[in-house]
Amino acid sequence: MTSAAFVATKTPSVAIVRVSCPTCHKEIPGDYLVCPFCGSVTQ
Numbered sequence: 001m002t003s004a005a006f007v008a009t010k011t012p013s014v015a016i017v018r019v020s021c022p023t024c025h026k027e028i029p030g031d032y033l034v035c036p037f038c039g040s041v042t043q
């Protein structure tokens with residue numbers, strides 16, 4: 001039995017969280033403290 005193959009095909013849970021800038025409403029990565037588009041602080 002090769003049941004290990006099913007475990008290997010599992011998708012990694014490294015999804016990047018995206019947030020919307022409160023000023024320009026562009027989608028930016030969640031780990032960005034400052035919006036790269038308008039320079040507004042997002043947190």
Ligand SMILES: [Zn+2]
Nearest residue numbers: 021024035038
């Ligand atoms: Zn912005």
